[in-house]
Amino acid sequence: MKLSGRIWALGVALTVLSLAALTGCASTSPPPPPEVHSGRPDRGAELITRYGCGSCHTIPGVSRADGLVGPPLTRFGARSYIAGQLPNNADNLSRWITDPQAVEPGTAMPKLGVSAIDAQDIAAYLYTLD
Template sequence: MNRRIRGPLTLLVALPWLLVVPGCARTDPPPPPEVRGGQPDRGATLIARYGCGSCHTIPGIDRANGLVGPPLTHFGSRSYIAGNLVNNADNLQHWIADPQAVEPGTAMPDLGVSAIDARDIAAYLHTLE
């Protein structure tokens, strides 16, 4: 093929790909909003008290090395909770307090977590980035 034609033809073929590829670039979601009034230190204590570590691996919690549920490492950087809720303070507190209302039949048990305890647990989990 003639060199004069090949240069423009190559650009014409490559141009659509150059326009599409940047649109596929993964951008990190913004961090979850701070849990207002939440006490992460108290949340860590509550996570141990409610036994969350028997099912989940949770950084910073002694003996929290469960393999039943997903590991909660980097939880604050995640986009979703349970695969269908946007990871924000309100949704996480709802999930912790009443997982069956969010996803009926989920393996996550209803542990009777109060609203205040759920707030503090959520505050701790959102520190895990």
């Protein structure tokens, strides 16, 4: 095989490998749904009402939780990210609920004084929404 033929074949091979790499990146699966090992979903639903989360969010299964200020929390358990940046897992969600301003300064979500235990229970409820 002539040198020019080898160079052409090498160019084709590199092109194919580059396309395969790009295609592989584009088809990466999102992280698996979060698993919650603690928290009481029944209490979480009550706390969502008590803290007034429904005044900003639409939350299935919670009476009068039909707010339109923040994003709807429907199918929350099936989401990959919290606030568009944190991987959706119980620790991150509890951190977000407890102090959203520490996670994303300037976010519209206020710090409501949610305790760590209450945040864990609220997270447990939200993860039932898949």
